[in-house]
Amino acid sequence: MPLINLRVKEELKKKLEKLAAQEGKTVSQLIRELIEEKIAVTEIPTHEEEEVPDWVPNGSYVALVKGAVVSLAKTASEAAAEALSKFPEGPIRIVRKGPPPRRVEYAFLAEEMMCWPYLKLNGMTFPVIPIEIIGRRRMTAAALPDTAASITLIDRSLSTSAGLKGVGKEVIQTAAGAIPRRILKASISVGRTQLEVRAAEIEISPELPFQVLLGRNVIDRFDLFFFGKRAIVCIRRAE
Incomplete structure (x- = not known):
């Protein structure tokens, strides 16, 4: 394995030694992990504007990856889920053929690092993470982290398709009430x-x-970076 010598200021050296001791690692291990994380972020491709092919029916949603259509669906959520199942590393751009629909506003109060470019739809960006929901069927889904939610929320159509088992009912406190x-x-x-x-x-x-x-009962198990x-x-x- 090739060696790389780094010259740093004494103050930074002391900080690295202190942090490494806190993490129970050597300074070399700590620096290697920091470099790997930086590379993981830097290597992620960014969006480019692509044209929707003429053959796409009006009113349909297409997911584009590097100019190629990778999914065609009636809704944005279906297009995103299918695209993520094929190209989880993106970058994915969702486009609706024809006039855009009314803008939907939303507000819902280790291992190596995995990174994805934000998903883009109608000029808005979404920090979507590809996940799998496993019930009677295994379904790829697009998930949005929601740090305000204590419990993970799943769209009814997805839970039905995946065959998830219900275990009762509870009252959930939301901005609209209980x-x-x-x-x-x-x-x-x-x-x-x-x-x-x-x-x-x-219902999403x-x-x-x-x-x-993704509520805190999932994301609290991870380190999350935006x-x-x-x-x-x-x-x-x-860790």
Whole structure:
């Protein structure tokens, strides 16, 4: 293995030694991990504007990766899920052929680092993470981290397709008030990590490019990074 010598200021050297001791690692291990994480972020491709082919029917959604159509669907969420199942590393751009629909506003109050470019739809960007929902069927889904939610929320159409088992009902506190929701037992796979969690079943607009809101009962198991300027989201299993 080739060696790389780095010359750093004494103050930075002391900080690295202190941090390495806190992490129970050598300075070399710490520096190597930091470099690998930086490379993982830098290597993620960014979006380029692509044209929608003429053969795409009006009113349909297409997912484009490097100018190629990788999925065609009636809704943005279906197009995103199919595209992520084929090209999880993106970058993915979702486009609707024809006049854009009314803009949907939304607000829902380790291992090596895995990174994905934000998914782009109608001029908006979404830090979507590809996951798998595992019930009677294994389904690829687009998930949006929601740090305001204590429990993960799954769209009803997805939970039905995956065959998730209901375990009762609970009252969920939302910005709109207390709402009773069906509680599901779900296996969720993020990268190489599979978790057994409870989730609430909700209705998410199919015009949004995600079907799952990852609550803190999932994302608290990970370190989550948002690089807004570069439009990249990264995740790794928390140590």
